[in-house]
Amino acid sequence: MAAPTTAQPALDPLDFLALDALLDDEERAIRDTVRQFVREQILPEVGDWFERGILPREVIQELAKLGLLGMHLHGYGLPGASAVAYGLTCLELEAGDSGIRSAASVQGSLAMFAIWRWGSEEQKERWLPAMHAGEVIGCFGLTEPDAGSDPGTMRTHAKRDGGDWVINGAKMWITNGTIADIAIVWARTEDGEIRGFVVEKGTPGFSAPEIHKKISLRASVTSELVLQDVRVPAESMLPGASTLRGPLSCLNEARFGIVFGAVGAARACYEEALAYAKERIVFDKPISAYQLTQQKLAEMVLEINRASLVALHIGRMKDSGTLRPEHVSLGKMGNVRGALEVCRSARTILGGNGITLEYPVIRHMNNLESVLTYEGTHEVHTLVVGGAITGTPAFR
Structure with a gap:
């Protein structure tokens, strides 16, 4: 007797592995709120900000209104959101621009976290509520x-x-x-x-x-x-920290956001390349119909879905208390490198249009060159992972 068949859902090119189903309702709600904010208030302006070399202070105030600054910290009037919710926020902010995610990350995961983790009660009460509200940067x-x-x-x-x-x-x-x-x-x-x-x-x-x-x-x-x-x-003086463990713990918080954020930059470039490939006609048909273009798009989908799964798993580990700094190093090392490759491939699909700020690709590509280096260079994270798996530190 034949097994009963279940109708398969339609395949979504923008969520190839149906990863949305791995999120709970609250995580999806937070993600969708940030995504809407980015589409309505960041994307129409960020190309001009990039060209002019500015980030209006008002953008940070808007992030504060959404409750995103220090959102993953608890106490002192802070939201205490899950690590995954914070990671998804970083992903959506970086889908807008790495600079926007960086502003939120430095505020919440570096400056605020340093006070929250290593500060005195007086310092926490004085600074954390004001920083969450965007009154103090x-x-x-x-x-x-x-x-x-x-x-x-x-x-x-x-x-x-x-x-x-x-x-x-x-x-x-x-x-x-x-x-x-x-x-x-x-x-x-x-x-x-x-x-x-x-x-x-x-x-x-x-x-x-x-x-x-x-x-x-x-x-x-x-x-x-x-x-x-x-x-x-x-x-x-922050009384709780007296060694390099203090600042390095803060950096690990910020790196966690990058593991997710890089996926956002890659996704933005893939979506732009896919839409462009379907519309760009060369030799009487869209370039999406050519094998070389399809190979590029397929490799992008593979990388974005792989990176998304890595980020989500690392987020679940952080929420469960099992995450180690070495895990974050692996995530940053792989996801940023992969995102760069996605952006570079997307740039080739867009041809000459890929180098203009009318499209987001060259902006993300240039930004990721910095993301590859900051919060620990690619080489340093490679050695962190190498030392973890061999038991032999190779820094000195």
């Missing part, structure tokens, strides 16, 4: 001109002077730095500890000049932080 100062992948060689130092700390040094490639109201600055103390300090805008000796002439992440504010005899009170 934060940045995170760890990377230096000569200390990127090896933050242990940082030269920024803090010295006790009576009841104060005096900080000297410089930080580099700091997202939100110029527009930030506070900076979380990491410095080495006289006794060799690594300490974080909340440095407020306007403190004498502290400045945050913006970095210009970027070709990538142009819809994002990138800055230097300069500290010349910056004096801060003792209560500005």
Whole structure:
């Protein structure tokens, strides 16, 4: 007797493996809200922002209105959303632009998380509600001109002077730095500890000049932080962190968002390439009918679905408490590299149109060159994974 047949659902080119079914109702609702926001308020403007090299401060205020800043943290009036919900938010924001996701990520996963995880109760109560509401913008100062992948060689130092700390040094490639109201600055103390300090805008000796002439992440504010005899009170120090574990834990939070965010950039380029291929007529038929174009599109679908599954699984691990930093390194390493390949392939489908800001592809492609490097370079994450599977660290 033949087995009963079940009608198969139609195949969706935009969700080839029907991954939407793996999300619960709340996760889909959050994702759809952010997706609508991006389509209505980001996509119509972001090409112009990229061309002009700006990110209006009002965009961060809009993110705050949606409750997205520090959304995965709990207590102090914060939403306490799941890791997966936060990851899906990063995915949709980066489908708009990596700079938008970076602004939210630096605010919530770096600056806010540093205070939430390592700060005093007074610091948490003073800063976290205001940062969630977008009233206070934060940045995170760890990377230096000569200390990127090896933050242990940082030269920024803090010295006790009576009841104060005096900080000297410089930080580099700091997202939100110029527009930030506070900076979380990491410095080495006289006794060799690594300490974080909340440095407020306007403190004498502290400045945050913006970095210009970027070709990538142009819809994002990138800055230097300069500290010349910056004096801060003792209560500005984050009391919970005294080693590199402090700033590195914050970076791991931000990297988690990138695992999802890269999928958003790749998806945006694939969707544009698919639509374009169906409309572009060459030799009397759409280029989507040619084998080479179909191969490119099929490889894109494969990568996006693979990366989506990796991101979702890592998100579920984070929610269950089983996620390790090495897992995040694997996710960032694979998903960003894969997203770059998707964007580059999409650019070839669009031909000359692929290099204009009338389409999102070259913008995402350029942005991902930065994403490949920041929050740990591709090479560093490769060595993290390599060390984890062999038991032999290869950094030194």
